[in-house]
Amino acid sequence: MSEIPTIKPRRKGRNGMQSMLIPSEQMVVEQIRSAPEGVFTEAGLVRRQLAAKYGADACCPVTVQRHLRAIAEFSFGALEKGEPASMVTPYWRMVDPASLLAKRLAGGPDFIRQQLAAERREP
Numbered sequence: 001m002s003e004i005p006t007i008k009p010r011r012k013g014r015n016g017m018q019s020m021l022i023p024s025e026q027m028v029v030e031q032i033r034s035a036p037e038g039v040f041t042e043a044g045l046v047r048r049q050l051a052a053k054y055g056a057d058a059c060c061p062v063t064v065q066r067h068l069r070a071i072a073e074f075s076f077g078a079l080e081k082g083e084p085a086s087m088v089t090p091y092w093r094m095v096d097p098a099s100l101l102a103k104r105l106a107g108g109p110d111f112i113r114q115q116l117a118a119e120r121r122e123p
Helices: 025-033 043-054 061-080 100-104 108-121
Strands: 006-012 016-022
Touching: 016 043, 025 043, 025 061, 043 061, 061 100, 100 108
Parallel strands: none
Antiparallel strands: 006 016
């Protein structure tokens, strides 16, 4: 863990508080890269893993989605320029191709499906 995590207290319910991890983009990148190849990994699971890794009760879903969009733009752009898929952050592992988010990300749902299928076929 080279980064110092930002953890903020926030209200949960009427009387409770919880610690909320505000992850950096690099934290999200590392978590995406650790996801299994060829398998869609739900963003909620990734947030729970990040929260556990950094000792927080929860991880900010808005921040993760914002970082995911930036990561997707950068990765898709690199792929279009000829960078091999093994050298970019595989954001397609974290996006359900049937979701509204997939429609808004670089490449779109068809690209996400193709990348997941290509990873499943590789040895």
